[in-house]
Amino acid sequence: MSTVRNARFQIGQVVRHRVYPFRGVVFDVDPTFSNTEEWYASIPQDVRPAKDQPYYHLLAENADTEYVAYVSEQNLLPDESDEPLRHPQIPEFFEDLRDGVFRFRFVQEH
Numbered sequence: 001m002s003t004v005r006n007a008r009f010q011i012g013q014v015v016r017h018r019v020y021p022f023r024g025v026v027f028d029v030d031p032t033f034s035n036t037e038e039w040y041a042s043i044p045q046d047v048r049p050a051k052d053q054p055y056y057h058l059l060a061e062n063a064d065t066e067y068v069a070y071v072s073e074q075n076l077l078p079d080e081s082d083e084p085l086r087h088p089q090i091p092e093f094f095e096d097l098r099d100g101v102f103r104f105r106f107v108q109e110h
Helices: 037-041
Strands: 016-019 025-030 055-060 066-072 074-077 094-098 100-106
Touching: 016 066
Parallel strands: none
Antiparallel strands: 016 025, 016 074, 025 055, 055 066, 094 100
16 A cells, blocks of 8 residues: 655645646645546556646646646646736635745635
């Protein structure tokens, strides 16, 4: 049985993909792969990441569009560009970007 590592990136951190030209902000972390087998099988085998590592849910964007991405830890790097993010859902989750990390917006239901 493999041991689960602590997540390298934190919720609110701005990251970029190691290979593909997109970046985003982490809004959730799974300790290990927690998506569908169909999704996993759709990744080309020569670049398919291991399942026993943290996986990150990102509010992601590339040059053309904004979307939600699910990315393995091995494929992420900290984004140190200080470029603004335009994803329309960021204000729903976060406020105050400081040192590359957004502060989580605590939503209180009435």
